[in-house]
Amino acid sequence: xxxxxxxxxxxxxxxxxxxxxxxxxxxxxxxxxxxxxxxxxxxxxxxxxxxxxxxxxxxxxxxxxxxxxxxxxxxxxxxxxxxxxxxxxxxxxxxxxxxxxxxxxxxxxxxxxxxxxxxxxxxxxxxxxxxxxxxxxxxxxxxxxxxxxxxxxxxxxxxxxxxxxxxxxxxxxxxxxxxxxxxxxxxxxxxxxxxxxxxxxxxxxxxxxxxxxxxxxxxxxxxxxxxxxxxxxxxxxxxxxxxxxxxxxxxxxxxxxxxxxxxxxxxxxxxxxxxxxxxxxxxxxxxxxxxxxxxxxxxxxxxxxxxxxxxxxxxxxxxxxxxxxxxxxxxxxxxxxxxxxxxxxxxxxxxxxxxxxxxxxxxxxxxxxxxxxxxxxxxxxxxxxxxxxxxxxxxxxxxxxxxxxxxxxxxxxxxxxxxxxxxxxxxxxxxxxxxxxxxxxxxxxxxxxxxxxxxxxxxxxxxxxxxxxxxxxxxxxxxxxxxxxxxxxxxxxxxxxxxxxxxxxxxxxxxxxxxxxxxxxxxxxxxx
Amino acid sequence: xxxxxxxxxxxxxxxxxxxxxxxxxxxxxxxxxxxxxxxxxxxxxxxxxxxxxxxxxxxxxxxxxxxxxxxxxxxxxxxxxxxxxxxxxxxxxxxxxxxxxxxxxxxxxxxxxxxxxxxxxxxxxxxxxxxxxxxxxxxxxxxxxxxxxxxxxxxxxxxxxxxxxxxxxxxxxxxxxxxxxxxxxxxxxxxxxxxxxxxxxxxxxxxxxxxxxxxxxxxxxxxxxxxxxxxxxxxxxxxxxxxxxxxxxxxxxxxxxxxxxxxxxxxxxxxxxxxxxxxxxxxxxxxxxxxxxxx
Numbered sequence: 163x164x165x166x167x168x169x170x171x172x173x174x175x176x177x178x179x180x181x182x183x184x185x186x187x188x189x190x191x192x193x194x195x196x197x198x199x200x201x202x203x204x205x206x207x208x209x210x211x212x213x214x215x216x217x218x219x220x221x222x223x224x225x226x227x228x229x230x231x232x233x234x235x236x237x238x239x240x241x242x243x244x245x246x247x248x249x250x251x252x253x254x255x256x257x258x259x260x261x262x263x264x265x266x267x268x269x270x271x272x273x274x275x276x277x278x279x280x281x282x283x284x285x286x287x288x289x290x291x292x293x294x295x296x297x298x299x300x301x302x303x304x305x306x307x308x309x310x311x312x313x314x315x316x317x318x319x320x321x322x323x324x325x326x327x328x329x330x331x332x333x334x335x336x337x338x339x340x341x342x343x344x345x346x347x348x349x350x351x352x353x354x355x356x357x358x359x360x361x362x363x364x365x366x367x368x369x370x371x372x373x374x375x376x377x378x379x380x381x382x383x384x385x386x387x388x389x390x391x392x393x394x395x396x397x398x399x400x401x402x403x404x405x406x407x408x409x410x411x412x413x414x415x416x417x418x419x420x421x422x423x424x425x426x427x428x429x430x431x432x433x434x435x436x437x438x439x440x441x442x443x444x445x446x447x448x449x450x451x452x453x454x455x456x457x458x459x460x461x462x463x464x465x466x467x468x469x470x471x472x473x474x475x476x477x478x479x480x481x482x483x484x485x486x487x488x489x490x491x492x493x494x495x496x497x498x499x500x501x502x503x504x505x506x507x508x509x510x511x512x513x514x515x516x517x518x519x520x521x522x523x524x525x526x527x528x529x530x531x532x533x534x535x536x537x538x539x540x541x542x543x544x545x546x547x548x549x550x551x552x553x554x555x556x557x558x559x560x561x562x563x564x565x566x567x568x569x570x571x572x573x574x575x576x577x578x579x580x581x582x583x584x585x586x587x588x589x590x591x592x593x594x595x596x597x598x599x600x601x602x603x604x605x606x607x608x609x610x611x612x613x614x615x616x617x618x619x620x621x622x623x624x625x626x627x628x629x630x631x632x633x634x635x636x637x638x639x640x641x642x643x644x645x646x647x648x649x650x651x652x653x654x655x656x657x658x659x660x661x662x663x664x665x666x667x668x669x670x671x672x673x674x675x676x677x678x679x680x681x682x683x684x685x686x687x688x689x690x
Numbered sequence: 691x692x693x694x695x696x697x698x699x700x701x702x703x704x705x706x707x708x709x710x711x712x713x714x715x716x717x718x719x720x721x722x723x724x725x726x727x728x729x730x731x732x733x734x735x736x737x738x739x740x741x742x743x744x745x746x747x748x749x750x751x752x753x754x755x756x757x758x759x760x761x762x763x764x765x766x767x768x769x770x771x772x773x774x775x776x777x778x779x780x781x782x783x784x785x786x787x788x789x790x791x792x793x794x795x796x797x798x799x800x801x802x803x804x805x806x807x808x809x810x811x812x813x814x815x816x817x818x819x820x821x822x823x824x825x826x827x828x829x830x831x832x833x834x835x836x837x838x839x840x841x842x843x844x845x846x847x848x849x850x851x852x853x854x855x856x857x858x859x860x861x862x863x864x865x866x867x868x869x870x871x872x873x874x875x876x877x878x879x880x881x882x883x884x885x886x887x888x889x890x891x892x893x894x895x896x897x898x899x900x901x902x903x904x905x906x907x908x909x910x911x912x913x914x915x916x917x918x919x920x921x922x923x924x925x926x927x928x929x930x931x932x933x934x935x936x937x938x939x940x941x942x943x944x945x946x947x948x949x950x951x952x953x954x955x956x957x958x959x960x961x962x963x964x965x966x967x968x969x970x971x972x973x974x975x976x977x978x979x980x981x982x983x984x985x
Binding site for chain 1: 882884894
């Protein structure tokens with residue numbers, strides 16, 4: 163149905179010309195899902211956006227190729243013809259449902275807009291059609307929610323609205339650009355199911371862009387693997403997963419976290435006890451109970467996984483322990499001391515013993531400080547080194563986290579995401595803390611980098627004899643690292659158990675639901 | 691990547707800081723470089739004026755009167771027979787000094803005030819920013835006139851008075867910058883390292899907030915110079931025999947029809963400076979804009 167041949171796109175910037183897509187060819191068949199897989203910067207989105215003329219030119223430039231869709235070359239269409247095609251024959255679902263809906267328009271009006279633009283229908287007919295579609299994409303009681311504004315919907319519901327919007331003109335091809343990346347794992351599972359069902363029912367072709375092989379594993383018919391603007395492997399799903407030819411594809415497959423760690427349930431005494439911790443945020447006259455009367459313990463030397471969807475309060479617990487947010491009530495006992503009761507000076511000394519690693523390595527480093535400054539700061543602050551010998555400690559730290567020593571005077575913007583996360587880990591470990599909160603440390607990274615950072619954290623955990631609170635929404639990742647897992651929902655603990663016990667015998671329905679939502683069921687079935 | 695193992699940080703290759711990166715981009719902007727060059731030249735002349743001025747600025751020659759530009763007086767003379775080139779040079783000294791010193795005063799107060807308010811947040815922030823709002827609401831001219839009446843006309847006072855008004859916007863910009871920066875994780879990381887609030891503001895917040903401040907500064911200097919010109923024009927600013935571009939323009943305007951050069955040359959000097967500052971400001975804004983930094 164769609165055939166792209168020898169597609170080449172480059173971006174011309176002041177820094178020179180950058181070939182984003184380099185002579186790729188692929189097809190999408192009616193009634194089939196073709197997935198394009200690649201890490202960020204591999205050109206997968208650029209390739210698909212160019213089909214709809216959504217590449218700004220300049221700086222973008224289409225160098226070569228054609229994209230045949232129903233006998234027309236999409237790349238040759240005029241802007242007016244493209245507008246006709248967009249939204250009518252080819253529709254698009256974007257990554258972030260939070261920003262892709264106009265906050266000042268009701269959902270119903272936004273749904274009706276493309277329909278009324280492309281087909282001359284009356285307002286009443288359009289509304290009826292919108293209601294039907296909302297029903298079809300699984301919005302409960304569409305009649306009463308159609309006139310709501312986007313902020314009244316949750317992320318998953320908004321993504322459903324986006325899908326309804328894409329489908330309203332009965333397109334033949336749907337391009338979905340990471341449609342589930344911004345969503346929680348349970349919601350992700352629902353959206354994937356919805357897409358697969360709609361595709362069967364309507365017999366449309368879907369071009370599914372993703373960085374996550376596991377997500378694609380469950381729904382794609384054909385998989386196209388891209389790296390640095392080129393297609394390195396194409397094949398149907400089972401071929402790719404069973405007999406991937408290219409080393410890069412194999413590397414991607416290996417990076418999918420499967421299996422768990424061989425846990426040792428230590429009987430050591432607790433290093434950190436959290437007792438009846440509540441952290442509420444004021445919102446107008448009421449409170450949002452982000453953390454609501456939570457108690458658990460972390461034993462010395464163990465990795466405790468803290469799992470929950472966004473809004474479950476897992477990050478707030480991590481920040482509450484470190485007193486980065488004021489708590490409402492409760493105690494945090496670290497090695498016999500209640501951290502919540504410490505005065506400023508005592509707290510400063512305590513801080514060298516508890517550290518945190520953040521999610522976003524682009525935001526967690528001061529852009530105006532070199533690696534040296536960043537790593538030396540904690541050492542000098544806590545008097546572990548003086549100006550004359552801090553250099554040696556910094557270099558040792560860089561060795562530990564696997565950064566080349568020659569980078570010591572570079573600035574954060576000169577590093578990749580994975581390297582930055584290594585710097586951030588180095589900073590957290592500089593004071594040789596006993597306890598580290600790792601707040602989604604790998605969820606902003608590409609899968610292959612994810613695997614490297616997780617390995618690094620495991621090694622360093624041993625070397626520094628760390629106790630870790632590992633916060634993540636991704637159960638597969640947690641499984642690789644954690645000894646025990648605490649499952650959180652809406653600020654309360656649902657279940658806590660040893661990792662393998664939790665995975666094999668989940669007791670609570672919510673835990674079961676979480677486990678079933680982990681993408682890549684097909685992969686796991688193959689593995690066993 | 692083969693990288694040699696090094697034992698000393700000095701051996702390592704130096705990285706490009708964001709400042710260096712911005713300078714690199716600025717140096718490709720010809721208009722901004724032109725502005726910078728003109729400014730440097732004017733500042734140089736202003737500093738060296740007492741030594742290089744062709745005449746003394748108090749030297750009258752009433753017999754000569756106003757003459758058009760000639761070999762002896764390149765820019766002509768005014769009605770008292772004073773050399774215009776000398777006048778423009780001395781006037782530039784005052785104008786530039788007012789522009790830069792008053793802006794520096796505004797910068798120091800504004801950055802400190804805004805950074806503290808933004809970082810502290812809550813009630814402290816509310817009180818500090820309401821004070822800014824109140825001062826904003828005072829009619830500026832009345833404020834200056836009152837100061838002049840009470841304390842007499844005084845150069846230093848002029849600097850302070852202008853600086854005291856211009857810092858308000860600086861404080862607001864700084865506050866909003868700091869407010870958005872303190873949400874960033876590197877600030878939380880600094881807190882969890884145990885850094886004191888003062889260190890966090892100084893080391894982590896201010897350097898990151900300076901971009902927009904620098905741009906605004908280059909736009910403040912011209913507005914301060916215009917303010918001085920305006921006050922001098924009204925007779926509230928610099929008083930003779932000291933002079934400034936504003937004062938020269940004001941005198942020149944009175945006799946514009948008979949002696950146009952009295953208006954023309956100080957006007958050109960002032961305009962050139964203002965243009966240069968604006969070009970430089972535009973260039974800096976483009977150079978410091980993070981969005982364009984590494985694409």
